[in-house]
Amino acid sequence: MIRLVILWGVLAGVAIGSETQTPQRFETTGVEMAVPIRLLFYAGDAETANRASAAVLAEFRRLNKIFSDYDSTSEARRLCNQARAGTAAPVSNDLFRVLFASRQLSLASDGAFDVTVGPLSKLWRRTLRRGEIPDPQTLADARSLVGYNLVELDTQHNTVKLLKTRMQLDFGGIAKGYALDAAMDVLRRNGIRQALVEASGDIRVGDPPPDKPGWRIGIARVDDDSPPGHYVTLSRSAVATSGDAWQYVEIDGRRYSHILDPRTGIALTDHGSVTIIAPTAMEADGLASAVSVLGPTEGMKLVESRSHTAALILRASKTGHEEFMSSRMRGILEPAGKSEPSEKCEQPQRP
Numbered sequence: 001m002i003r004l005v006i007l008w009g010v011l012a013g014v015a016i017g018s019e020t021q022t023p024q025r026f027e028t029t030g031v032e033m034a035v036p037i038r039l040l041f042y043a044g045d046a047e048t049a050n051r052a053s054a055a056v057l058a059e060f061r062r063l064n065k066i067f068s069d070y071d072s073t074s075e076a077r078r079l080c081n082q083a084r085a086g087t088a089a090p091v092s093n094d095l096f097r098v099l100f101a102s103r104q105l106s107l108a109s110d111g112a113f114d115v116t117v118g119p120l121s122k123l124w125r126r127t128l129r130r131g132e133i134p135d136p137q138t139l140a141d142a143r144s145l146v147g148y149n150l151v152e153l154d155t156q157h158n159t160v161k162l163l164k165t166r167m168q169l170d171f172g173g174i175a176k177g178y179a180l181d182a183a184m185d186v187l188r189r190n191g192i193r194q195a196l197v198e199a200s201g202d203i204r205v206g207d208p209p210p211d212k213p214g215w216r217i218g219i220a221r222v223d224d225d226s227p228p229g230h231y232v233t234l235s236r237s238a239v240a241t242s243g244d245a246w247q248y249v250e251i252d253g254r255r256y257s258h259i260l261d262p263r264t265g266i267a268l269t270d271h272g273s274v275t276i277i278a279p280t281a282m283e284a285d286g287l288a289s290a291v292s293v294l295g296p297t298e299g300m301k302l303v304e305s306r307s308h309t310a311a312l313i314l315r316a317s318k319t320g321h322e323e324f325m326s327s328r329m330r331g332i333l334e335p336a337g338k339s340e341p342s343e344k345c346e347q348p349q350r351p
Contacts, residue, residue, distance in 0.1 A: 026043055033063070036199075036200055041194060044191075055189075059182050060199075067179075086163055096153070098175060101178075108305075112293035116170075179199065180197050180199055181280050184281075187206065202285055237279055241288060243314075272315035276291065276309060287309060300324060309326075
Protein backbone atom coordinates (compact mmCIF):
# COMPACT_ATOMS: atom_id res chain seq x y z
CA MET A 1 0.00 0.00 0.00
CA ILE A 2 1.28 3.46 -0.70
CA ARG A 3 1.96 5.75 2.20
CA LEU A 4 -0.24 8.65 3.12
CA VAL A 5 1.31 11.80 4.52
CA ILE A 6 -0.67 13.81 7.05
CA LEU A 7 0.19 17.46 7.41
CA TRP A 8 -1.08 19.87 9.99
CA GLY A 9 0.01 23.29 11.11
CA VAL A 10 -1.63 23.80 14.48
CA LEU A 11 0.45 23.55 17.64
CA ALA A 12 -0.87 22.73 21.11
CA GLY A 13 -3.40 25.33 22.26
CA VAL A 14 -2.57 28.25 24.52
CA ALA A 15 -4.78 30.38 26.70
CA ILE A 16 -6.57 33.24 24.99
CA GLY A 17 -7.81 35.86 27.43
CA SER A 18 -8.91 34.90 30.89
CA GLU A 19 -11.88 32.66 30.11
CA THR A 20 -11.34 30.94 26.76
CA GLN A 21 -8.75 28.30 26.02
CA THR A 22 -8.17 26.70 22.64
CA PRO A 23 -8.30 22.90 22.44
CA GLN A 24 -5.00 21.13 22.93
CA ARG A 25 -3.57 18.81 20.31
CA PHE A 26 -2.95 15.23 21.40
CA GLU A 27 -1.37 12.26 19.64
CA THR A 28 -1.55 8.59 20.58
CA THR A 29 -0.01 5.59 18.85
CA GLY A 30 -0.38 1.87 19.32
CA VAL A 31 -0.57 -1.44 17.53
CA GLU A 32 -3.96 -3.10 17.14
CA MET A 33 -5.37 -5.48 14.52
CA ALA A 34 -1.68 -6.22 13.83
CA VAL A 35 -1.16 -2.75 12.31
CA PRO A 36 0.07 0.64 13.58
CA ILE A 37 -2.70 2.90 14.89
CA ARG A 38 -2.39 6.66 15.23
CA LEU A 39 -4.81 9.14 16.76
CA LEU A 40 -4.50 12.90 16.25
CA PHE A 41 -7.17 14.99 17.94
CA TYR A 42 -8.01 18.13 19.87
CA ALA A 43 -9.42 17.96 23.37
CA GLY A 44 -9.93 20.32 26.29
CA ASP A 45 -7.71 18.49 28.77
CA ALA A 46 -5.36 15.56 29.19
CA GLU A 47 -7.82 13.51 31.24
CA THR A 48 -10.37 13.56 28.42
CA ALA A 49 -7.66 12.77 25.89
CA ASN A 50 -6.32 9.80 27.84
CA ARG A 51 -9.78 8.38 28.41
CA ALA A 52 -10.71 8.72 24.75
CA SER A 53 -7.42 7.24 23.51
CA ALA A 54 -7.77 4.19 25.73
CA ALA A 55 -11.37 3.69 24.58
CA VAL A 56 -10.40 3.87 20.90
CA LEU A 57 -7.60 1.32 21.24
CA ALA A 58 -9.93 -0.94 23.22
CA GLU A 59 -12.47 -0.69 20.40
CA PHE A 60 -9.88 -1.83 17.87
CA ARG A 61 -9.06 -4.81 20.10
CA ARG A 62 -12.74 -5.68 20.48
CA LEU A 63 -13.34 -5.62 16.73
CA ASN A 64 -10.22 -7.66 16.05
CA LYS A 65 -11.76 -10.41 18.19
CA ILE A 66 -14.66 -10.39 15.76
CA PHE A 67 -13.03 -10.09 12.33
CA SER A 68 -9.54 -11.59 12.58
CA ASP A 69 -8.91 -14.59 10.35
CA TYR A 70 -5.61 -15.27 12.15
CA ASP A 71 -7.14 -15.65 15.62
CA SER A 72 -8.77 -19.07 15.93
CA THR A 73 -11.05 -17.73 18.67
CA SER A 74 -12.42 -14.76 16.68
CA GLU A 75 -16.12 -14.70 15.88
CA ALA A 76 -15.46 -14.93 12.13
CA ARG A 77 -13.24 -18.01 12.55
CA ARG A 78 -15.73 -19.66 14.90
CA LEU A 79 -18.53 -19.03 12.42
CA CYS A 80 -16.58 -20.78 9.67
CA ASN A 81 -15.31 -23.62 11.86
CA GLN A 82 -18.52 -24.42 13.73
CA ALA A 83 -21.39 -23.57 11.40
CA ARG A 84 -22.91 -26.48 9.53
CA ALA A 85 -23.42 -25.89 5.81
CA GLY A 86 -26.86 -24.40 5.15
CA THR A 87 -27.68 -23.92 8.84
CA ALA A 88 -28.45 -20.42 10.11
CA ALA A 89 -26.06 -19.16 12.78
CA PRO A 90 -26.66 -16.01 14.89
CA VAL A 91 -23.88 -13.41 14.73
CA SER A 92 -23.08 -10.12 16.41
CA ASN A 93 -24.37 -6.83 15.06
CA ASP A 94 -20.85 -5.83 14.01
CA LEU A 95 -20.24 -8.98 12.01
CA PHE A 96 -23.65 -8.82 10.39
CA ARG A 97 -23.21 -5.16 9.38
CA VAL A 98 -19.90 -5.86 7.68
CA LEU A 99 -21.21 -9.00 5.98
CA PHE A 100 -24.18 -7.02 4.69
CA ALA A 101 -22.00 -4.17 3.41
CA SER A 102 -19.63 -6.70 1.85
CA ARG A 103 -22.45 -8.39 0.00
CA GLN A 104 -23.67 -5.04 -1.35
CA LEU A 105 -20.20 -4.27 -2.65
CA SER A 106 -19.85 -7.77 -4.11
CA LEU A 107 -23.07 -7.26 -6.05
CA ALA A 108 -22.01 -3.80 -7.24
CA SER A 109 -18.54 -5.01 -8.32
CA ASP A 110 -19.72 -8.29 -9.88
CA GLY A 111 -17.67 -10.26 -7.38
CA ALA A 112 -14.43 -8.28 -7.62
CA PHE A 113 -14.82 -7.78 -3.87
CA ASP A 114 -15.67 -10.92 -1.91
CA VAL A 115 -15.02 -11.71 1.76
CA THR A 116 -15.37 -15.46 1.11
CA VAL A 117 -11.92 -15.26 -0.55
CA GLY A 118 -10.34 -16.79 2.60
CA PRO A 119 -9.28 -20.16 1.09
CA LEU A 120 -7.46 -18.33 -1.72
CA SER A 121 -5.90 -15.83 0.69
CA LYS A 122 -4.37 -18.70 2.64
CA LEU A 123 -2.82 -20.16 -0.51
CA TRP A 124 -1.33 -16.89 -1.72
CA ARG A 125 0.05 -15.98 1.70
CA ARG A 126 2.09 -19.16 1.39
CA THR A 127 3.15 -18.00 -2.09
CA LEU A 128 4.37 -14.68 -0.66
CA ARG A 129 6.39 -16.55 1.96
CA ARG A 130 7.82 -19.33 -0.22
CA GLY A 131 7.78 -17.91 -3.72
CA GLU A 132 5.84 -20.87 -5.12
CA ILE A 133 2.69 -20.50 -7.25
CA PRO A 134 -0.19 -22.74 -6.05
CA ASP A 135 -0.60 -25.82 -8.21
CA PRO A 136 -3.71 -25.80 -10.47
CA GLN A 137 -5.64 -28.48 -8.56
CA THR A 138 -5.07 -26.89 -5.15
CA LEU A 139 -6.11 -23.53 -6.61
CA ALA A 140 -9.26 -25.04 -8.14
CA ASP A 141 -10.20 -26.68 -4.83
CA ALA A 142 -9.85 -23.39 -2.99
CA ARG A 143 -11.71 -21.51 -5.71
CA SER A 144 -14.69 -23.87 -5.34
CA LEU A 145 -15.22 -22.56 -1.80
CA VAL A 146 -15.30 -18.91 -2.86
CA GLY A 147 -18.38 -16.94 -3.90
CA TYR A 148 -20.46 -14.25 -2.21
CA ASN A 149 -23.57 -16.15 -3.33
CA LEU A 150 -22.53 -18.89 -0.88
CA VAL A 151 -23.44 -16.61 2.06
CA GLU A 152 -27.08 -16.02 2.95
CA LEU A 153 -28.06 -13.23 5.35
CA ASP A 154 -31.30 -12.96 7.30
CA THR A 155 -31.75 -9.29 8.17
CA GLN A 156 -34.74 -10.01 10.41
CA HIS A 157 -32.91 -12.43 12.71
CA ASN A 158 -29.25 -11.38 12.27
CA THR A 159 -28.30 -14.87 11.15
CA VAL A 160 -25.87 -16.14 8.54
CA LYS A 161 -25.84 -19.29 6.44
CA LEU A 162 -22.65 -20.57 4.87
CA LEU A 163 -23.73 -22.90 2.08
CA LYS A 164 -20.54 -25.00 1.94
CA THR A 165 -18.32 -26.56 4.55
CA ARG A 166 -14.69 -25.42 4.83
CA MET A 167 -15.52 -21.86 3.75
CA GLN A 168 -13.25 -19.17 5.18
CA LEU A 169 -14.02 -15.47 5.51
CA ASP A 170 -11.31 -12.84 5.00
CA PHE A 171 -12.25 -9.30 6.07
CA GLY A 172 -8.81 -7.84 5.29
CA GLY A 173 -10.27 -5.56 2.64
CA ILE A 174 -12.96 -3.93 4.78
CA ALA A 175 -12.64 -4.57 8.55
CA LYS A 176 -10.03 -1.87 9.22
CA GLY A 177 -12.31 0.64 7.56
CA TYR A 178 -15.19 -0.43 9.77
CA ALA A 179 -12.93 -0.16 12.81
CA LEU A 180 -11.87 3.37 11.84
CA ASP A 181 -15.52 4.44 11.63
CA ALA A 182 -16.16 2.85 15.01
CA ALA A 183 -13.12 4.63 16.46
CA MET A 184 -14.46 7.99 15.29
CA ASP A 185 -17.78 7.18 16.96
CA VAL A 186 -15.92 6.44 20.20
CA LEU A 187 -14.16 9.81 20.04
CA ARG A 188 -17.44 11.61 19.46
CA ARG A 189 -18.99 9.89 22.47
CA ASN A 190 -16.08 11.28 24.48
CA GLY A 191 -16.79 14.81 23.25
CA ILE A 192 -14.02 14.87 20.63
CA ARG A 193 -14.93 15.86 17.07
CA GLN A 194 -11.73 17.42 15.67
CA ALA A 195 -9.89 14.19 15.03
CA LEU A 196 -7.99 11.98 12.64
CA VAL A 197 -7.65 8.21 13.11
CA GLU A 198 -5.21 6.23 10.98
CA ALA A 199 -4.78 2.46 10.72
CA SER A 200 -1.77 1.51 8.62
CA GLY A 201 -2.52 3.91 5.78
CA ASP A 202 -6.32 4.09 5.92
CA ILE A 203 -7.61 7.33 7.42
CA ARG A 204 -10.87 8.60 8.91
CA VAL A 205 -11.22 12.28 9.72
CA GLY A 206 -13.81 14.20 11.68
CA ASP A 207 -14.15 17.98 12.00
CA PRO A 208 -11.17 20.06 10.82
CA PRO A 209 -8.39 21.14 13.20
CA PRO A 210 -8.87 24.57 14.79
CA ASP A 211 -8.73 27.41 12.25
CA LYS A 212 -8.09 25.00 9.36
CA PRO A 213 -10.36 23.99 6.44
CA GLY A 214 -9.54 20.31 6.95
CA TRP A 215 -6.83 17.70 7.38
CA ARG A 216 -4.28 17.88 4.55
CA ILE A 217 -3.25 14.42 3.39
CA GLY A 218 -0.55 13.63 0.86
CA ILE A 219 -0.83 10.64 -1.46
CA ALA A 220 2.54 9.24 -2.45
CA ARG A 221 3.48 8.13 -5.92
CA VAL A 222 3.58 4.43 -6.81
CA ASP A 223 7.24 4.09 -5.86
CA ASP A 224 7.27 3.82 -2.09
CA ASP A 225 10.30 6.10 -1.59
CA SER A 226 8.90 8.97 -3.65
CA PRO A 227 7.46 12.18 -2.13
CA PRO A 228 3.71 12.74 -2.36
CA GLY A 229 2.46 13.54 -5.83
CA HIS A 230 -0.98 14.76 -4.79
CA TYR A 231 -2.69 16.24 -1.75
CA VAL A 232 -6.26 16.42 -0.51
CA THR A 233 -7.82 18.44 2.31
CA LEU A 234 -10.59 16.47 3.99
CA SER A 235 -13.06 16.63 6.86
CA ARG A 236 -15.84 14.28 7.95
CA SER A 237 -14.79 11.66 5.42
CA ALA A 238 -12.27 8.89 4.79
CA VAL A 239 -9.45 7.91 2.45
CA ALA A 240 -8.08 4.43 1.82
CA THR A 241 -5.35 3.14 -0.48
CA SER A 242 -4.85 -0.36 -1.79
CA GLY A 243 -1.72 -1.43 -3.64
CA ASP A 244 1.32 -3.67 -3.82
CA ALA A 245 4.13 -1.34 -2.73
CA TRP A 246 5.16 -3.68 0.08
CA GLN A 247 3.38 -7.01 -0.22
CA TYR A 248 4.33 -8.78 -3.42
CA VAL A 249 6.56 -11.54 -4.71
CA GLU A 250 8.43 -11.93 -7.99
CA ILE A 251 8.38 -15.40 -9.54
CA ASP A 252 9.98 -16.14 -12.90
CA GLY A 253 10.22 -12.42 -13.62
CA ARG A 254 6.56 -11.71 -12.86
CA ARG A 255 5.30 -9.61 -9.97
CA TYR A 256 2.40 -11.05 -7.94
CA SER A 257 0.52 -8.83 -5.48
CA HIS A 258 -1.09 -9.91 -2.22
CA ILE A 259 -4.38 -8.63 -3.70
CA LEU A 260 -6.42 -11.41 -5.31
CA ASP A 261 -9.15 -11.54 -7.91
CA PRO A 262 -11.80 -13.67 -6.16
CA ARG A 263 -13.35 -14.54 -9.52
CA THR A 264 -10.22 -16.18 -10.91
CA GLY A 265 -8.29 -17.06 -7.77
CA ILE A 266 -5.15 -15.42 -9.17
CA ALA A 267 -3.10 -12.66 -7.56
CA LEU A 268 -2.96 -9.34 -9.39
CA THR A 269 0.13 -8.76 -11.51
CA ASP A 270 -0.21 -5.00 -12.05
CA HIS A 271 2.08 -2.70 -10.09
CA GLY A 272 0.12 0.26 -8.81
CA SER A 273 -2.26 1.68 -6.26
CA VAL A 274 -5.87 2.77 -5.86
CA THR A 275 -6.86 5.61 -3.53
CA ILE A 276 -10.53 6.11 -2.67
CA ILE A 277 -12.21 9.00 -0.87
CA ALA A 278 -15.65 8.23 0.58
CA PRO A 279 -17.93 9.34 3.43
CA THR A 280 -16.97 6.32 5.56
CA ALA A 281 -13.76 4.37 5.97
CA MET A 282 -15.57 1.08 5.46
CA GLU A 283 -16.76 2.17 2.03
CA ALA A 284 -13.37 3.61 1.10
CA ASP A 285 -11.56 0.47 2.27
CA GLY A 286 -13.83 -1.92 0.40
CA LEU A 287 -13.92 0.17 -2.77
CA ALA A 288 -10.11 0.43 -2.87
CA SER A 289 -9.93 -3.37 -2.90
CA ALA A 290 -12.69 -3.76 -5.49
CA VAL A 291 -11.30 -1.13 -7.88
CA SER A 292 -7.82 -2.68 -7.63
CA VAL A 293 -9.29 -5.90 -8.99
CA LEU A 294 -11.55 -4.28 -11.58
CA GLY A 295 -8.84 -2.11 -13.10
CA PRO A 296 -9.07 1.49 -14.37
CA THR A 297 -11.92 1.15 -16.86
CA GLU A 298 -14.43 -0.92 -14.88
CA GLY A 299 -13.20 0.46 -11.57
CA MET A 300 -13.88 4.05 -12.57
CA LYS A 301 -17.36 3.07 -13.74
CA LEU A 302 -18.07 1.72 -10.27
CA VAL A 303 -16.73 4.86 -8.57
CA GLU A 304 -18.58 7.24 -10.90
CA SER A 305 -21.83 5.37 -10.18
CA ARG A 306 -21.57 6.55 -6.55
CA SER A 307 -22.17 10.28 -6.29
CA HIS A 308 -20.19 10.64 -3.05
CA THR A 309 -16.93 8.80 -3.90
CA ALA A 310 -13.72 9.70 -5.74
CA ALA A 311 -10.78 7.64 -6.99
CA LEU A 312 -7.16 8.04 -8.06
CA ILE A 313 -5.48 5.07 -9.77
CA LEU A 314 -1.71 5.05 -10.29
CA ARG A 315 0.00 2.43 -12.44
CA ALA A 316 3.71 1.77 -12.95
CA SER A 317 5.40 -0.33 -15.62
CA LYS A 318 8.75 -0.64 -17.32
CA THR A 319 7.66 1.95 -19.86
CA GLY A 320 6.46 4.59 -17.42
CA HIS A 321 3.61 5.67 -15.17
CA GLU A 322 -0.10 6.08 -15.81
CA GLU A 323 -2.63 8.07 -13.83
CA PHE A 324 -6.41 7.78 -13.85
CA MET A 325 -8.82 9.82 -11.76
CA SER A 326 -12.55 10.10 -11.39
CA SER A 327 -14.40 13.32 -12.18
CA ARG A 328 -14.91 14.12 -8.50
CA MET A 329 -11.24 13.50 -7.68
CA ARG A 330 -10.24 16.20 -10.19
CA GLY A 331 -12.09 18.72 -8.05
CA ILE A 332 -10.43 17.56 -4.82
CA LEU A 333 -6.74 17.08 -5.62
CA GLU A 334 -4.31 19.87 -4.82
CA PRO A 335 -0.97 20.36 -6.61
CA ALA A 336 2.09 18.91 -4.93
CA GLY A 337 3.86 22.26 -5.13
CA LYS A 338 1.35 24.03 -2.88
CA SER A 339 2.91 25.47 0.26
CA GLU A 340 2.85 23.08 3.18
CA PRO A 341 2.39 23.58 6.92
CA SER A 342 5.60 23.35 8.92
CA GLU A 343 4.74 20.10 10.73
CA LYS A 344 4.16 16.84 8.94
CA CYS A 345 3.97 13.14 9.60
CA GLU A 346 4.58 10.33 7.14
CA GLN A 347 2.19 7.46 7.65
CA PRO A 348 3.39 3.84 7.54
CA GLN A 349 2.31 1.87 4.54
CA ARG A 350 -0.76 -0.27 4.93
CA PRO A 351 -0.07 -4.02 4.73
